[in-house]
Amino acid sequence: MDSELIDLHIHTSASDGTYSPQEIVDLAKKQGLKAIAITDHDTIEGNKDAIEAGMKKGMEVIPGVEISVEWNKKPVHILGYYINWKNEKLSMELQKLIKFREERNPQIIKKLNLLGLSISYDDVKMRAGEGTIGRPHFAQVLIEKGYVKNEDEAFKKYLKRGAPGYVEKRRLSTQQGIQLIKNAGGIAVLAHPFTIEGINHKEMERFILFFKKIGIEGVEAFYPLHTVQQTQQLQAIAKRYDLLITGGSDFHGEQKPQIQLGSGFGNMRIPYELVIKMKESLKGWKRKNG
Numbered sequence: 001m002d003s004e005l006i007d008l009h010i011h012t013s014a015s016d017g018t019y020s021p022q023e024i025v026d027l028a029k030k031q032g033l034k035a036i037a038i039t040d041h042d043t044i045e046g047n048k049d050a051i052e053a054g055m056k057k058g059m060e061v062i063p064g065v066e067i068s069v070e071w072n073k074k075p076v077h078i079l080g081y082y083i084n085w086k087n088e089k090l091s092m093e094l095q096k097l098i099k100f101r102e103e104r105n106p107q108i109i110k111k112l113n114l115l116g117l118s119i120s121y122d123d124v125k126m127r128a129g130e131g132t133i134g135r136p137h138f139a140q141v142l143i144e145k146g147y148v149k150n151e152d153e154a155f156k157k158y159l160k161r162g163a164p165g166y167v168e169k170r171r172l173s174t175q176q177g178i179q180l181i182k183n184a185g186g187i188a189v190l191a192h193p194f195t196i197e198g199i200n201h202k203e204m205e206r207f208i209l210f211f212k213k214i215g216i217e218g219v220e221a222f223y224p225l226h227t228v229q230q231t232q233q234l235q236a237i238a239k240r241y242d243l244l245i246t247g248g249s250d251f252h253g254e255q256k257p258q259i260q261l262g263s264g265f266g267n268m269r270i271p272y273e274l275v276i277k278m279k280e281s282l283k284g285w286k287r288k289n290g
């Protein structure tokens, strides 16, 4: 029998995922997962519904968030776990990030229009529903309008960093992002380190050590885009420097249909043991800080 499995990186309709928090809990239950974490981009809105649904249906739901920060002019994602999602400072700061997005989105529309594409902000808002708007929603509209075949083409041709429809997002600094999570009682984790632009396996150890110095407490080792060797390297680094290990599928529902909840491309197995380690570390933190 498989041991107890988890998924600690999940997007819901509160950001650019297509399943509601309740639907995520149902799906996780169906897959037989023991615990999940909701990690929407720059928002904690999905946590409440997921936690309530989890209590009703018997699924351990860890409150989380995925914050985009800036490091060396590059985007880096920081995951926050066990955050107090009622923390006012956290809500306020995240509200600002949503405002930054609202300033950025019409600029993306403008760029796409200048490229001759007929797309309006209302089209994108309609696609996004109630959740925070992100580039995947722009990609969906471009597909629907027949400008591109799929999301990959939408990003390559128009939306990715360096493409003609890209607009830089205002981000918190790495330190600000990490502090925000820690001030809300959470554990800050460096997300999918091997997807960070310009960092290869030779530099990874030094890179993670730097992030540890500025407050990171864990690394996301299990991730669909990480190779087996990369996952092992991250586990080894985490062990060497006494960092927590996390992992997740980065599930987005139909937005990224090739990724499955829990197993990613189908072969990922993330053990519940990682959750136990996180809880132990939280207890230790409380002891240290009275």
Ligand code: AMP
Pocket (backbone or CB within 6 Å): 016, 041, 068, 133, 134, 135, 136, 151, 152, 155, 156, 160, 169
């Ligand atoms: P945003 O927060 O608006 O900058 O959009 C970030 C979202 O875009 C994340 O969900 C990423 O997974 C997705 N994304 C970023 N780059 C790509 C890419 N090259 N292809 C597909 N999705 C991407």
Ligand code: ZN
Pocket (backbone or CB within 6 Å): 011, 015, 016, 017, 041, 134, 136, 252
């Ligand atoms: Zn996303």
Ligand code: FE
Pocket (backbone or CB within 6 Å): 066, 077, 191, 192
């Ligand atoms: Fe991410």
Ligand code: FE
Pocket (backbone or CB within 6 Å): 009, 011, 066, 250
């Ligand atoms: Fe993500």
